[in-house]
Amino acid sequence: MAAFRTLDDVDVSNKRVLVRVDLNVPVQDGKISDTTRIERIKPTITELADKGARIILLAHFGRPKNGPDETNSLKPVAEVAAGIFGRPVAFVPDCIGDVAEASAAAIQGGDILLFENTRFHNGEEKNDPEFAKALARSGDIFVNDAFSAAHRAHASTEGLAHLLPAYAGRTMQAELDALEKGLGNPKRPVVAIVGGAKVSTKIDLLQNLVGKVDALVIGGGMANTFLAAQGIDVGKSLCEHDLAETARSILKAAEQSECAIVLPTDAVVAREFKANAENQVVSVDAVPSDAMILDVGPQTVGAIAGWIDKAATVVWNGPLGAFEIAPFDKATVAAAKHAAARTTDGGLVSVAGGGDTVSALNHAGVEDQFTYVSTAGGAFLEWMEGKELPGVQVLKQT
Incomplete structure (x- = not known):
């Protein structure tokens, strides 16, 4: 199996790092019932923060049909993620546009932003090049830490990797290493x-x-x-x-x-x-x-x-x-x-x-x-x- 670019291959200090993560967690009665997926990405987030990266989290949630809706908002996830990471996580109500770009520009090394659900935009699942470009304007580096979404050629999983230097996060790296041991070699x-x-x-x-x-x-x-x-x-x-x-x-x-x-x-x-x-x-x-x-x-x-x-x-x-x-x-x-x-x-x-x-x-x-x-x-x-x-x-x- 070919080698993959990982965090060992890049200096992230003071860089805006767009990190694709899996926050599509189960929710019951308005509360997250299983935080496993959030816990899995903690090593990547901790390492990036400790190295002074300016972290912007990209994720989908649910299956929204017609744009933004409260049921599929990632806003409730920010507080839970902050508790697991042991660091503040600021929520941004969109993933593209002026507010998103200004928020990404303003954060300091070690800070974490969570952008709103990428699937609130039709361009995400269509892997629309213009939508991918709009996402890329908020970052200098792209890190994919969501193997669970890697089978989809979406803008935030595949499109971004053609626009920014792209690397596997530690969770993605661990998954790829395990799969290589399972069937690859x-x-x-x-x-x-x-x-x-x-x-x-x-x-x-x-x-x-x-x-x-x-x-x-x-x-x-x-x-x-x-x-x-x-x-x-x-x-x-x-x-x-x-x-x-x-x-x-x-x-x-x-x-x-x-x-x-x-x-x-x-x-x-x-x-x-x-x-x-x-x-x-x-x-x-x-x-x-x-x-x-x-x-x-x-x-x-x-x-x-x-x-x-x-x-x-x-x-x-x-x-x-x-x-x-x-x-x-x-x-x-x-x-x-x-x-x-x-x-x-x-x-x-x-x-x-x-x-x-x-x-x-x-x-x-x-x-x-x-x-x-x-x-x-x-x-x-x-x-x-x-x-x-x-x-x-x-x-x-x-």
Whole structure:
């Protein structure tokens, strides 16, 4: 993988530094319910401030449709960010124009501004060159610290990098380093664990992985589609029967690439999808016609643990079962704890990402025991699919 320009390559003292960050945090009842994304960018902000940079934060929030609206304003985030950074964060009610430019010109080294939601302007998502130029007028240097938005060629993620000297922030750098260890240049054997509900949302992912990893563990609802494609009756389980041919083609590609496919051999089934529903463990070829698979069984968990033991690197995206409700969280929790224990012992590089994956690892209590857990969602998935991310490509050293 090509090297990227980082903060090690630039003197930021007294420079106006436009920092693209991810502040698209969840809000419930008017309050931020999870500050993880703000906490993740603290190292970059602290380093820039300590070096005397004049910091201007650029971010999107929500999905505004018709310009500015109070619901999608970043103003409430400024106070919370200030508490996490341990430094004042002044809010500016626009990201372009006279007020934004004057505010950026007036701040001193170590000061922090938060510009209003970039998506309040149509030019942001269109990557409009004129909008990018308007953003650039407030800065001397561009730092992208939002890997989670790097799969979008937007003005504040890609366009700015063509107008100002551009560098990866420390959070972006850590993510890129972790991804390189995960699939770019990993220690082998590499085992990928992929779960979730549907094959249809992860076709590109599965097709890419079978050519890159030594073993691919398939769990969650998508495993049912693979089982059905092999002629196994999965009862009333979630299953995309119309993708049987796709599943078979992935299995064939895996065979050609000498990638082992690990499918469930036993399953936890129930007749109701609810917490603590009456359930039983059956072989996957003995699923009752009126029951549904809601988790992989203990035999399968043992097989997955065996593959984790063989692995030098594990890449994980998606739960193995309906982990949100007990007792169908057991397989995901057991496998996650096993991978965490091997990582803690120093024998495994473990990289995980995707919304449900982060929630599942939190549920298992092991998120901080993995080598790296990405909160990037779509960008992490596109990276696993082998796609180039526009916001990353523009940071490569030339």
